[in-house]
Amino acid sequence: MTARVIDGKTIAAKVRQEVADGVAALKSEHGITPGITVVIVGDDPASHVYVRSKERAAQQVGMNGSVVKLPADTPRELLLETVAGLNDDPDVHGILVQIPLPDHLDEDEVVKAIDPRKDVDGLHPENVGLLFSGQRRFAPATPSGVQRMLVEEGVEVSGAHVVIVGRSNLVGKPLAGLLLERGKGANATVTVCHTGTADLAAETQRADVLVSATGIPGSITGDMVKPGAVVIDVGTTRVPDASKKSGYRLAGDVIFDEAAEVASAITPVPGGVGPMTIAMLLKNVLQSAQSTVG
Ligand SMILES: NC(=O)c1ccc[n+]([C@@H]2O[C@H](COP(=O)([O-])OP(=O)(O)OC[C@H]3O[C@@H](n4cnc5c(N)ncnc54)[C@H](OP(=O)(O)O)[C@@H]3O)[C@@H](O)[C@H]2O)c1
Structure with missing residues (x-):
């Protein structure tokens, strides 16, 4: 394997600590x-x-x-x-x-x-509109988590070509909105793919950063990844696994072993994007509470 494995748990722990500090300050000051x-x-x-x-x-x-x-x-x-x-x-x-x-x-x-001021999932049409008009209030937690991971890993997104596979309101579309902003961790050229995309591999092979959120295990193979790309696997699908106590395991969209041979960095499943989601959700709750004190 050549790719660096991005440790979502460690980054999420850092975010949760920031949130805990913010909570403590809000309690003691207000x-x-x-x-x-x-x-x-x-x-x-x-x-x-x-x-x-x-x-x-x-x-x-x-x-x-x-x-x-x-x-x-x-x-x-x-x-x-x-x-x-x-x-x-x-x-x-x-x-x-x-x-x-x-x-x-x-x-x-x-x-x-x-x-909408309590919509910490960022799914209310008002919050969606604010995100896409550059006046973000709450962004959905998973795409925010992906963006934060890229920043923490020092991945230069500005000027890069980011290809997102999946156009859901929860992941693909808001991630495109976040990465199209002008600020830090953004300013990317973004392509969003879906089941109507004519030649998916041709699109993904042009990605400096490839984000997959299809929910179809194995939908991203190693030959779909550009050498040196950063691969973020949002997919989290329960697949039956008799060797596990729970009877299932979590599978990403990406065939990890194949993609890791080609990519420069890659997130695992589990332990990649998953832990970031709850951390960023808590960040939104803190922000909402902070906004009540001006
Ligand atoms: N880690 C986390 O915290 C977290 C959070 C949220 C979601 N997830 C996971 O992320 C995955 C996606 O979630 P979601 O809510 O966004 O799912 P969704 O609403 O089902 O959307 C899936 C998207 O992928 C596209 N797609 C599916 N198969 C494709 C293919 N073969 N080629 C190209 N595009 C394809 C679909 O295209 P169409 O629009 O054309 O149908 C759709 O836009 C799931 O596994 C989910 O569990 C994880």
Whole structure:
């Protein structure tokens, strides 16, 4: 292997420490404890694991982390009332509704019901608009985490060609928005690919920085990577693995061993982008709480 392996855990720990310091300062100077509430509807086991880890991570940095658990058959009106109650609660600075929601609930409607100043996921149309008009309030945590990793690793993004595979509202599109900004860790030339892209390999082979977020394990092979490129694998897919206690393992999009022979640096899965996501989410909660004191 020739590529340097980017250690997301270490970078995320640094971000979490920054957040913990900010939380301590807010408490001592203003008596405010930042608070995040996660709303979860239904009993999808994977979602419950994610929600518990967010709650724990919030508490570890000194925040109030709480979870509102609602049954799978929760009516639309009750979910919207719950969100409205959190919007009005001054102790709650960040609201997150765990996706996916049961089929009878409209995710877009619920996201729009969140007060945009508490939308720490950065998915409310107001926050999306602010990001793309260069007035960022909250950027979604995963793309922010990717950008922070690149900065921490000293990857020069300005002037570089970044190719993003995946155009979701959660990852691909906001990452493009962040990297198109003029500031530090940005100013890139960005190409966004998707299933309608005519020749994916031709695009990825031109990438100085290749970010994959397809959710399809093995979709990025070594021959799709330009020699010396930096490869960021956002993909996190559960694949059955009888040798694991849980019965599954997490797989990225990239065939790691192949890409590592060609790239200059690469993120592993797990231990790459994943830990950054929760750290950057906590950063958004801190920012929201700080904004209440001007
Ligand atoms: N590490 C983390 O913290 C974190 C956070 C968020 C997401 N993730 C992971 O990242 C992955 C993507 O998540 P997401 O929410 O963005 O998924 P998504 O909404 O399913 O979007 C996947 C995107 O990839 C594109 N795509 C799929 N197969 C492709 C192919 N063969 N060639 C080109 N484009 C292809 C799709 O194109 P179309 O639009 O044309 O369908 C779509 O834009 C998942 O594995 C998810 O678990 C990880």
